[in-house]
Amino acid sequence: MKRLLLAGIAGAAALGVVVAWAESGGDETPSLTVLGEPVDAAMIASGQEVYAANCASCHGAELEGQPDWRRRLDNGRMPAPPHDASGHTWHHADRQLFTITKHGIGAVVPGYESDMPAFEGILSDAEITAVLAYIKSSWPERERAFQAEVTANDGGGG
Template identity: 65%
Template sequence: MKRKSTILFGIAVVGLAAIAVFTQKQVSEAPVDGLSFMGEPVTTDEIARGQEVYAANCASCHGASLGGQPDWKRRLDTGRMPAPPHDESGHTWHHADRDLFTITKLGVGGVVPGYESDMPAYEGVLTDEEIRAVLVFIKSTWPDRERAFQANVTANDQGGS
């Protein structure tokens, strides 16, 4: 009888653990309300992954807190612009998802041909999924007003701005 109770207890523990893992997976894979990327839903897992990729690849120029470089509106001695902030104080939220993706993947020249920038192209460095995750993370930090404005710009995008 004691062995049967031990086995039943073990099965119950394994069952509860499986439910906990399944529930956590459902929560982390659930779409985040009010946030999408190119019309597709975004998950909390994707935001967390984007934060990691941002920290490893973007924060050195754009700041750990997305604040950009000092005097980001004033040209450097090279004639190029400093890295702008990606928080609500910058202008990232003025651009459609497609343009943000293209700038990240191909560099600013991918959207503005001939424009010289210190922004590297991340094609071959980051996967498309990683670029999307970084942009999703950035968007997740914006206040509702900026997020709504950017969603409208994205909805009205006809292939570039």
């Protein structure tokens, strides 16, 4: 039942993203890219569906993260952070976000223990990229611009 509710919320939100994108006058925008590739409304909608099915249970249906996400859990690990503008996802380059999602946080921070699984073999590269597009589409322009600069300074993210 919870999964069905999340899927319904995700579908409604994806429709809202697509409508807002279409009303903005274009299918693509050069200001929103992932790994150097332009993002379109279909990619965002697909990313939201994949996010709802694989990420929302920890990171929140509204990208809000877990409560007290800056405070360690009893097991010493950190709760799932938000992916909206209130979190720190936008502080990281595209390539780093992709690597964390595919291979786990340990691939970027060796020895770091996290409850987040690696999604290699679960999600395709295209699905991971779509999730990142969905997440990035939620950020205000200031966070997008900052993250685009971080990505460019990381070698373009491609």
